Amino acid sequence: MTALSAFFQYPFLARAMVVGILVSLCAALLGVSLVLKRYSMIGDGLSHVGFGALAFALATGWAPMAVAIPVVIIAAFLLLRLSESGKIRGDAAIGLISSSALAGGVIIISLDSGMNADVNGYLFGSILAMSNSDVILSVLLSIIVLTLFLLFYRQLFAITFDEAFARATGIQAEAFHMLIALLTALTIVIGMRVMGAMLISSLVIFPPLTAMRVCRSFKGVVVVSAVVSVVCLIGGLIASFSFDTPAGASVVLVNLAVFLLFAFAGRWLSPNME
Amino acid sequence: MPLIQCENLTMSYENRNAVENVSFSIEPGDYLCIVGENGSGKSTLLKGLLGLMRPKNGKILFGDGLTQTSIGYLPQQTVVQRDFPASVQEVVISGCLHQKGFGPFYKPSQRTAANAAMEKLNITSLRKKSYRALSGGQQQRVLLARALCATDKLLLLDEPVTGLDPVVTSDLYALLKQLNQEGVAIVMVSHDINCSIHNARKILHMNTGVLFFGSVEAYRKSALCEKFLGRDAH
Structure with missing residues (x-):
């Protein structure tokens, strides 16, 4: 309870909580489609690119978001193009881009100042990093993601389940892929400061996988995934504050615990699943 | 013609x-x-x-x-579909998507069409089941019902x-x-x-x-x- 009341006393905690909840909600919704389409590593690739961009911004003194957002959006389109053109396989393309960006980021930082605490925060998450403009950005992002998700829910289902059929009924699948990549890029950049560049992709991957342990329908997966994601984030941030552990890492461990719980529950319920 | x-x-x-x-x-x-x-x-x-x-x-x-x-298109099945969490009903009714419309819900007329397609292919009893739990033949019937929603x-x-x-x-x-x-x-x-x-x-x-x-x-x-x-x- 003391941890909870602290969230109302310290504005930086309240900011981290608001940004975290909204980002985790968006990531979970986008994640359902990404995970089912086998694109979940795009999140990982983009976060590493985001780290590279932030390092560059730190070194040059430019505004971090102003650098990171466009760079990550471009990377998202590039990754999608690469994996669709088929010249380099999608997972390999992501490996190339993400390790290069990470390496670039680390080199820039080590040339600039040497590894310091700030970098630790960028890599593994910090609840201290949120500014008021981050809060505004995350509110805007979540309004956009939620609106689009509700508007295009049925089309999204069709594309995720069976792209060939969806395209045959006249749905513009490429446009949807672009949209999902764009929104994922934004979610990752905004969430990266709380969760850390190394760990933000867990917000995309864990909740849908957890929900899939127990849900039979797509709607069920979407709803449970969103709820699980937000609950785990709140739990993780409270733990982070109470035990003074890195925010992103705490959220990931809470997610892992819930995943295991659901996996066991799924096993136990499995006769009813058939 | x-x-x-x-x-x-x-x-x-x-x-x-x-x-x-x-x-x-x-x-x-x-x-x-x-x-x-x-x-x-x-x-x-x-x-x-x-x-x-x-x-x-x-x-x-x-x-x-x-x-x-x-x-009404029945594509070859993909790897993605094999463990896809979707109910039979959700899959079948997605065949109605060639009719334009926004929002998360289907129209009553589309629900009726989906029910009729499921009835025709004898899969009404499976409607709440998960697609991934079905046999290959049942899955094919589900996809056929979806195709029937798109065409007559x-x-x-x-x-x-x-x-x-x-x-x-x-x-x-x-x-x-x-x-x-x-x-x-x-x-x-x-x-x-x-x-x-x-x-x-x-x-x-x-x-x-x-x-x-x-x-x-x-x-x-x-x-x-x-x-x-x-x-x-x-």
Whole structure:
């Protein structure tokens, strides 16, 4: 309870909580489609690119978001193009881009100042990093993601389940892929400061996988995934504050615990699943 | 008036023609099998009919109230679908998406159409079950019900019996025959030449161009059929 009341006393905690909840909600919704389409590593690739961009911004003194957002959006389109053109396989393309960006980021930082605490925060998450403009950005992002998700829910289902059929009924699948990549890029950049560049992709991957342990329908997966994601984030941030552990890492461990719980529950319920 | 009329259709990847100068038509109530070896352009032709790929030359005309987006398409199953968490009902009703509309919910008329399709294919009792928990034959029925939501004129099936056991395969053929008798035209791409000449009424034999297009009876008498069947037996 003391941890909870602290969230109302310290504005930086309240900011981290608001940004975290909204980002985790968006990531979970986008994640359902990404995970089912086998694109979940795009999140990982983009976060590493985001780290590279932030390092560059730190070194040059430019505004971090102003650098990171466009760079990550471009990377998202590039990754999608690469994996669709088929010249380099999608997972390999992501490996190339993400390790290069990470390496670039680390080199820039080590040339600039040497590894310091700030970098630790960028890599593994910090609840201290949120500014008021981050809060505004995350509110805007979540309004956009939620609106689009509700508007295009049925089309999204069709594309995720069976792209060939969806395209045959006249749905513009490429446009949807672009949209999902764009929104994922934004979610990752905004969430990266709380969760850390190394760990933000867990917000995309864990909740849908957890929900899939127990849900039979797509709607069920979407709803449970969103709820699980937000609950785990709140739990993780409270733990982070109470035990003074890195925010992103705490959220990931809470997610892992819930995943295991659901996996066991799924096993136990499995006769009813058939 | 034919449902689909292809006139001198040529389709190509980069500079290689996969489909060359193909002309044929699909009449209402037809049962047409498109046969040919791997790489003979069957799948490419299908993509052209569905509007997934643009023809290089020639025309595809739609008639008798059919539009390109109201073809009932049954694609080959993908890896993604095998463990996909979706209820049978969700999959079937997604066939109604060619009717424009936004928002997370389907219209009552679309729900009625989905229920009728499930009833027709005898899968109403499975409606709440998860797609991934079904057998291969049941999954194929679900996808067929979805295709029926999209059309009442033309079903287009891409190798529909791949991976099904013989009993389920003959069930599927019986089902298609029944749908055909109810007035739905059926176009099927198939490797299985034996089943094709037993079930279909027309054959389109392709090898980039058209080798044969006509009735099954005429095809049986052709040297082409003998050669194809003979080689099949080995």
